[in-house]
Amino acid sequence: MEKKKLITGIVTGIVGLALVGTVAYLYVNLDNQKKENKAMQELAELDKKEMENEYQQFATQYSEMKTQISNDSIIAQLTAEQEKTERLLKELKDTKSNDAREIARLKRELATVRAVLRSYVIEIDSLNRLNQNLTAENSRIKGQYNEATRQIEGLNSERASLSEKVAIAAQLDATGISMQLKNKKGKKTDKTSKCKTVQVNFTIAKNVTASNGTKTFYVRITSPSGTTLSGGGTFNYQNRSLEATMRKAVEYDGRETTISTFWNVSQSLMAGTYQVSVFADGNMIGSRSFSFK
Structure with a gap:
């Protein structure tokens, strides 16, 4: 009888210890999940x-451009694009940051708006150049030097304003962002435990208004726990210094360019969702999340 009680006591103790361990594991896991959710929410x-x-x-640029031209047809087109931009802005403000599908749709719309604005900047700049040449020629023929001078000064002022708008239109776009885990044989794997190298690929879209030359692209990978995979140095973004996972200097000539970056695993990777963001010229030019086992 006493032996039976002893066995029962031992079993009860083992079960109790198992329950305590399970509770502790669930508590730690819940705390890590909260940290992960907070970090992803802040980035979103x-x-x-x-x-x-x-x-x-x-939207402001469209409004300003309408005051600098007299072509009724172009003004009507600019008005339509301005109203569309303001409508999309309202949709974005009404969308919660954790609505990934809607945010992704509005990000695609933003890229379209930027491309359309770019085309109008180029078109209006060309019209202003043509007007300047015609005005100068007409002035020489009619001998109205003073009037021609005032018109040229006005066009120069408009061109300076348009140059500021070109800077906005020149912002690069990173598309087709992908993140792959590679094992020690260089083959693709979905398991973080077997990952030895992380590869991030993306494409810089064609942009004829962007300045050519050497550009440095920074890739920042945030782990499920909210920490940044380090190794790429630091860069400036919105008046603060951020840590990069990878960086690569590329000679950019305005044409579509595909870029691949690699990061050798220097720390244990956990399963979960990773956020990949690409930066260049002080701007975030693309972002996407990936989940691994």
């Missing part, structure tokens, strides 16, 4: 705010 809020700022900038 930052991304959404930057998108709102860009939409507002583009």
Whole structure:
């Protein structure tokens, strides 16, 4: 009888210890999940705010351009594009930052708005150049030197304003972002435990208004726990210094360019969702999340 009680006591103790261990594991796991969710939410809020700022900038640029031309047809087109931009801005403001599908749709719309604005900047700049040449020629023929001088000064002022708008239109776009885990044989794997190298690929879209030359692209990978995979140095973004996972200097000539970056695993990777963001010229030019086992 006493032996039976002893066995029962031992079993009860083992079960109790198992329950205590399970509770402790669940508590630690819940705390890590909260940290992960907070980090991803902060990055999503930052991304959404930057998108709102860009939409507002583009709407303002359309409004300003309408005051610098007299072509009724182009003014009507600019008005339509401005109204579309303001509508998309309102949709973005009404969208929660954790609505990934809607945010992705509005980010694609933002890229379209930027491309359309770019085309109008180029078109209006060409019209202004043509007007300047015609005005100068007409002035020489009629001998109205003073009037021609005032018109040329006005066009120079408009061109200076348009140069500021070209800077906005010249912002690069990173598309087709992908993240792959490679094992020690260099083959693709979905398991973080077997990962030895992380490869991130992306394509810089064609941009004829962007300045040519050597550009440094920074890739920042945030782990499920909210920490940044380090190794790529630091860069400036919105008046603060951020840590990069990888960086690569590329000679950019305005044409579509595909870029690959690699990061050798120097720390244990956990399963979960990783956020990949690409930066260049002080701007976030693309972002996407990936989940691994």
